[in-house]
Amino acid sequence: MSKNFRIDYQREDRIGFQEVVFGASKTVKQLDAIIEDYQKNKKSTLITRVQEEKANVLCEKFKPNFYDPVSEILLVGEFPKELIGNEVAVLSGGTSDQFLVDEIYYTLLYLGRKATRYQDIGVAGVHRLMDNIEELKKFKVLVVVAGFEGALPTVVGGLLPQPIIAVPASIGYGIGKGGKVALYSMLSSCANGITVVNIDNGYGAAMAAFRIINN
């Protein structure tokens, strides 16, 4: 059969960034064909949610590459040599959210933007946020990751004036399993002007931050 996809190479001209590939539901064979297409067009390929076994096969073949097993993000090609600014802060409550914090961080890197990670800010010990308020004021966009009840963006949103992109994490159990409670909580926030992306959509949050700092 002939090629069953057609990469949208004009996207970068239209909206400022290339098409990125969603890896979770594609086979190694399908990903291989897609990467080859990008390479023929002399482009690097960013693929999100590539399970480790699949990534290993692809990294064997395609060089150079970067793969982070925690966030399952795969770059076939190289990050830009020169990074612009340090305008985005990524906040989270700790270790369980690291896979998302890293997906956001590496996506911004791929887009040529440096970011800073604050992973020690949990709402059950609110002093950890208070200690960082002055430093956080320096950023242009705040991306705030939270699982469980997802309260962190609300508290941040009441204290800081910047654009806030809330990212619900699929961390939790019982009624909070899968991240829906965090998502709904962020959407219902009594703090004003918070916007939200899909559960575990670290990649989309990075793109949203990029849309702000690139315009």
Added chain:
Amino acid sequence: MSKNFRIDYQREDRIGFQEVVFGASKTVKQLDAIIEDYQKNKKSTLITRVQEEKANVLCEKFKPNFYDPVSEILLVGEFPKELIGNEVAVLSGGTSDQFLVDEIYYTLLYLGRKATRYQDIGVAGVHRLMDNIEELKKFKVLVVVAGFEGALPTVVGGLLPQPIIAVPASIGYGIGKGGKVALYSMLSSCANGITVVNIDNGYGAAMAAFRIINN
């Protein structure tokens, strides 16, 4: 037809408080018959969620009485003359939750217990909570009401050591309409040892507080 109910008058001996009547789904005629039964047994009657038009009819007939139109709570009889202690604090973010704060307050009054209301503590301006921390340490039980994303109990639970009873309020809209988001958020709280009651169950929260301070 004969009487279609049987009040559980032994409940007070078993568990320390009388049967209370859920008024929302009963007709005036049904409530009238129930109140007469209590009166024959020389007991006052507490009825929750009595819509105003129904309350007006009943208050005309049964004296003395107390009716609060905001919380829709009706007492046929009198509050105890002597109130014990001031062990329960009822916290909320503001005006929209008043109907629940009052249901909790008057239920405790009916049980012979004084409580203190803190209605100006909203999580979008967390300093308002911080200002009251020392004063709040003096209470034995904290009942915390919140609608929308329901984050207040989480923040309180990270700062104060007492038993915390979280009460989700049916205040919100869109995905938060009806109070389920607040409920789920409280159940998923990353703060430890918080317990939760049903949406708008101010009456049950007061009973839970009473079970703690009465044992």
Added chain:
Amino acid sequence: MSKNFRIDYQREDRIGFQEVVFGASKTVKQLDAIIEDYQKNKKSTLITRVQEEKANVLCEKFKPNFYDPVSEILLVGEFPKELIGNEVAVLSGGTSDQFLVDEIYYTLLYLGRKATRYQDIGVAGVHRLMDNIEELKKFKVLVVVAGFEGALPTVVGGLLPQPIIAVPASIGYGIGKGGKVALYSMLSSCANGITVVNIDNGYGAAMAAFRIINN
């Protein structure tokens, strides 16, 4: 009883805009007391979702005022005399979404920002969007309102590079009743970097746009 609220007047210093009041679940009496408090502090009051009968009573007493019955937004006070820029475009498919388009428009006005409304862009006739692409490129933020299947932000997001704030409208019926389908659809969008607010949260979308253009 004493005052059961405490306006967060420091919010403007912290995050650049005042506390706004959610009117739907408050009584006229409660709103009256709140407005008086603002007036004592020499501030205008923006109240969202004030049902028309309640607004009429309040407008009788408090002058000057502005009330829009379609969006149910009430301003006690005056819009700023000088408006800055014209950086926000508000897009929607037509008449049914007008209540949200107007809530966004008037909230931005209250914040001193001009916006432009494009209400004739429906995804079932995609040429109407295509005709406006060049003009839309001039704005700094795009706020996109849609009910039913909520596909408009996806199509816009594939064509334009700016920050996009998607606002699901509670317009629809059957499985789409209440706006959840539009909300979920926007969150699941295959277009990258779109952020979303709660169903019918035009006010929050305006605040989110303001956070972008004010920082």
Added chain:
Amino acid sequence: MSKNFRIDYQREDRIGFQEVVFGASKTVKQLDAIIEDYQKNKKSTLITRVQEEKANVLCEKFKPNFYDPVSEILLVGEFPKELIGNEVAVLSGGTSDQFLVDEIYYTLLYLGRKATRYQDIGVAGVHRLMDNIEELKKFKVLVVVAGFEGALPTVVGGLLPQPIIAVPASIGYGIGKGGKVALYSMLSSCANGITVVNIDNGYGAAMAAFRIINN
């Protein structure tokens, strides 16, 4: 025990096509017995969703056969030698939906009908659809597959006049996991006259297309 099934061999006379077997929840042993029954009646057997390990065992025994591991469709027997027409176009956004595109394609083949696949039409780059509009006008039925927010049938439905059968794919994550968002979005479409089948029901979509072109 005696045979625990009874194939509905009269179905072809009644409604124009044979009973097809749902393979996912049946054991190899059960499928084996069913295929033998078909063979006794000199019929080929189409089985959907046969996991690869099960298919391998069955293909060893029953010849001739056709098995496609992407769509997990198994034909014991042969496709018709002569194919009628080319009246159905199957549209999708790309690689992740291939399992459904193929299930539709092979089911139509089994029914003696040729179809054409357009797998490069994603709504986030709407020009790819626009480029094919004239060609698509030649088909009698359009089957449109989409995961995530499921917007493709809406855009197609606004541009083309044919019967449109929308097929939601279980591709997505977070709130879109499992395909319900795509399903609900297609049902709520503001484009008129679109009909929908169950999530991942490529087989049913092919049958629906067949009902149209066969009558």
Added chain:
Amino acid sequence: MSKNFRIDYQREDRIGFQEVVFGASKTVKQLDAIIEDYQKNKKSTLITRVQEEKANVLCEKFKPNFYDPVSEILLVGEFPKELIGNEVAVLSGGTSDQFLVDEIYYTLLYLGRKATRYQDIGVAGVHRLMDNIEELKKFKVLVVVAGFEGALPTVVGGLLPQPIIAVPASIGYGIGKGGKVALYSMLSSCANGITVVNIDNGYGAAMAAFRIINN
């Protein structure tokens, strides 16, 4: 303010039928402006779900008109004088579904197509369907309406070969309230090749039937 809508008058050229107006969430004033726009373009206007009080006001002003209070469908203008064919049968179980049967019937009339209604076919007395099988075989499309458990399309689909468009009705109570059970049941049907539209979307079902018979 200027006009906040733009009718898609090119739709008829593109897909064979005009834009129809969803009346439920529009005010009389908004509908009035829309009808005037159609009249300037010398077109009749079909509006679905117009509540009776709103229809009365509009019918007073705009003549000729047709309004059916059961289905709440309003035509400003006249039905086509010449009707083509009698290719569509509309089946339902009885009186409660009449509002949908009529919405389908009148929409087809507006499109210039005659249809036949069979409203006495309930699955709890399956002989009523059996009695009509031969007659039903003569139609080109079957539109099948059902509320409660929505089983009728399944039984029809097992007996008749034509395209079947299933329409779930919001008739039922308890777990079946609002029509979701009928919708889900139709989507899960074990009968093959049935397609489904949104709950109460009689109008869309008629359009889907039209797409089949017009192509």
Added chain:
Amino acid sequence: MSKNFRIDYQREDRIGFQEVVFGASKTVKQLDAIIEDYQKNKKSTLITRVQEEKANVLCEKFKPNFYDPVSEILLVGEFPKELIGNEVAVLSGGTSDQFLVDEIYYTLLYLGRKATRYQDIGVAGVHRLMDNIEELKKFKVLVVVAGFEGALPTVVGGLLPQPIIAVPASIGYGIGKGGKVALYSMLSSCANGITVVNIDNGYGAAMAAFRIINN
């Protein structure tokens, strides 16, 4: 238009009872036509869930009749003169469930069967059930109504050996609003051999009891 229904008068021969009419979603006009049809066939008509205003109009015209405003059940005709047996006990916790207890009671009466109501058995005071165990052992079928958490059938099912038909009532609020919690709880009961009907389906529960005692 001609008659849009066809009563299934053969049902009594097939399954032992006549077709009963669901009144909630039908207009007075529709009900009037249906009753006339029954009368032409010399049958009495049982209609469930007839709102009071509608019942009043119908009772004016059709005599003899019986209407119970609590359960909203309407009989046009007379209850059988001779009642068979007293084999069914209907249990509930009290006043709020009376509308269902009565629907069950009158439906059985219409079917010629006497029943006994026990409305004072609430699970929060389990002694009230214990006091009646010996008496309850005499019945052939137990129909158990409960709202809120729906625990009563579980406790009854652990103590008594008869067939138990559990009827969830739409009594409750918050997460329990609408009766789904009671329904799910009854379906998940750890007591064995309990069967369940739809929320508020007192009529169906009576029919299920009748199927047992009539066979």
Added chain:
Amino acid sequence: MSKNFRIDYQREDRIGFQEVVFGASKTVKQLDAIIEDYQKNKKSTLITRVQEEKANVLCEKFKPNFYDPVSEILLVGEFPKELIGNEVAVLSGGTSDQFLVDEIYYTLLYLGRKATRYQDIGVAGVHRLMDNIEELKKFKVLVVVAGFEGALPTVVGGLLPQPIIAVPASIGYGIGKGGKVALYSMLSSCANGITVVNIDNGYGAAMAAFRIINN
């Protein structure tokens, strides 16, 4: 640690059958201890949903035994030698439901009751049911199993007068995955007097049938 369970050996005296063990969530070690307890009391043990690996270990140790891998039911002990009657018919559409048909069949066997299985009755070919109507009239109770849209009990209920226990099977996919659609459909059935048990609760359905034929 001491024994963490206490078998309810009095249950047989109270309600006519012994306590049965739910095996799915218990470890081999826990099941072993429970079986030993039954054996000390000279009772056979029926355990439902015992995964095959666990059953193999237990069958090695405890003799005599019976294990059916399709329904995962395990009897430690022997079925009664003498079986009473043949009063229960178990109906289903075919092979996918066999695990439930067998759970019902073996549970009745354990209770000393013979049953008859009709596994070839699918609603998509309704003639298969019609062919068996006369034979089915002889049974006292009908247990009807169905997955997907769960329509079979509705059709049966309109044709036969006996008590009908509907059992939803977790067979289906997409919106029907897990059996909820079948469950809801059965609860919403327009056929009268059908009762329902939990999804996949074949064991409970057998117990419900036993309660009818044993009283």
Added chain:
Amino acid sequence: MSKNFRIDYQREDRIGFQEVVFGASKTVKQLDAIIEDYQKNKKSTLITRVQEEKANVLCEKFKPNFYDPVSEILLVGEFPKELIGNEVAVLSGGTSDQFLVDEIYYTLLYLGRKATRYQDIGVAGVHRLMDNIEELKKFKVLVVVAGFEGALPTVVGGLLPQPIIAVPASIGYGIGKGGKVALYSMLSSCANGITVVNIDNGYGAAMAAFRIINN
């Protein structure tokens, strides 16, 4: 990369107990780093929901330790030598809930509090609860675990006066799978003053009990 967490060591001073670690979503490497941090601060570490393979690796390295494979709770360090009181009773229906009963028991042990387990109290044989009523009156707090329909706390709440913390267990199947039915049932309980924690949140229930007995 630097440390991606910051333990809240001040929590003990603020609220009386240390930060506990949620182990389920953390890797061995992440847990290892966290334990080392605790050890540098000379604290023992309690980690909940540590899967057995992960626990084995950690126990190899860190001594002394305690790991319970049923509840998956891991203590790196030692339980307090001296235990205070015996104020908490943990009630459940039997073996399937043991994982929660043990999580509660060991968490209290870690907090220096003895508890007593009553695992033989199932609501389907209510006499087992009745037999223990007098003994249960001696405790200060009752923690009540239940899966399936979750009725046990309701029955206990009607008989005993102490604070009751209800813990829904994820034991059940069909509609009750995952524990939501037990959760909703407990929240809707008609017994007064019961509070609830998240599904399977044994740890949180122990903390809630500790907040009561420690204040």
